[in-house]
Amino acid sequence: MTDQLSKVFAALADPTRRDMVARLTEADATVNDLAAPYDVSLQAVSKHLKVLEDAGLVSRTREAQRRPVHLEAEVFDLMTKWIERYRRQAEERFSRLDAVLAAMNAENAENNRTPQEGTAS
């Protein structure tokens, strides 16, 4: 799983990680801050952060002994680009299909006056 898009999807597949991202849209936070609401060890949270960081969703800077975590929201674009591309493609296909069915319907009606159902958009 080397490509970034896979990493981003994988990172967001975990509810805890998704929640962390959600909270990071409000404000940067330290590992301790982030860990507080969850019933897991600090180390586990640290691991989650590493996953988010590897996916490019998050960056960490050093600030005395603290390591504030900052959300990198631009990576969202990677996903939305992928999703929107194929969503659009799928929608285009459906409209083409609708067109074809409409044509068949019209031809049918011409030939034998027996229109079919199921072509409503």
Next chain:
Amino acid sequence: MTDQLSKVFAALADPTRRDMVARLTEADATVNDLAAPYDVSLQAVSKHLKVLEDAGLVSRTREAQRRPVHLEAEVFDLMTKWIERYRRQAEERFSRLDAVLAAMNAENAENNRTPQEGTAS
């Protein structure tokens, strides 16, 4: 990992599965059709389809001995809704931050005529 959103993200975290989804935007396909380009067994592809189906990304109907696979593109909305919500939230936060920095800048300029850089949108 019981919630659907997690399942959708997890499903799309795999490049092979992402490719299948991409191809299904072109046309419905049988398991054999789908398996053709990949260098894995038919059973492996069948498993991938099960994952996609559990995530609600795909549906299968029976048609003689074939099981045509059909893309359910609406589920994409689940993701885009989540992504867009937090992207917007993050952007709002950044604009607030920009506003604060601009205000500080203005105050600075008033006080000692020493404007700073870096507040351009």
Next chain:
DNA sequence: ATCGTTGTCAACCGTTCGGTTGAACAAGGA
């Protein structure tokens, strides 16, 4: 200097994942 806080690294554990092979089932067509 040493102490407390903050966070990471390393090793381990049970579960899930993506893959395999082999057998089975389902539905025509001969």
Next chain:
DNA sequence: TCCTTGTTCAACCGAACGGTTGACAACGAT
């Protein structure tokens, strides 16, 4: 009825995942 085609089920395997505990590095405070 038997055969072929299309697909799934079951058991297994190695790697990765999410979690744990224990040690320790980095820094500020006293």
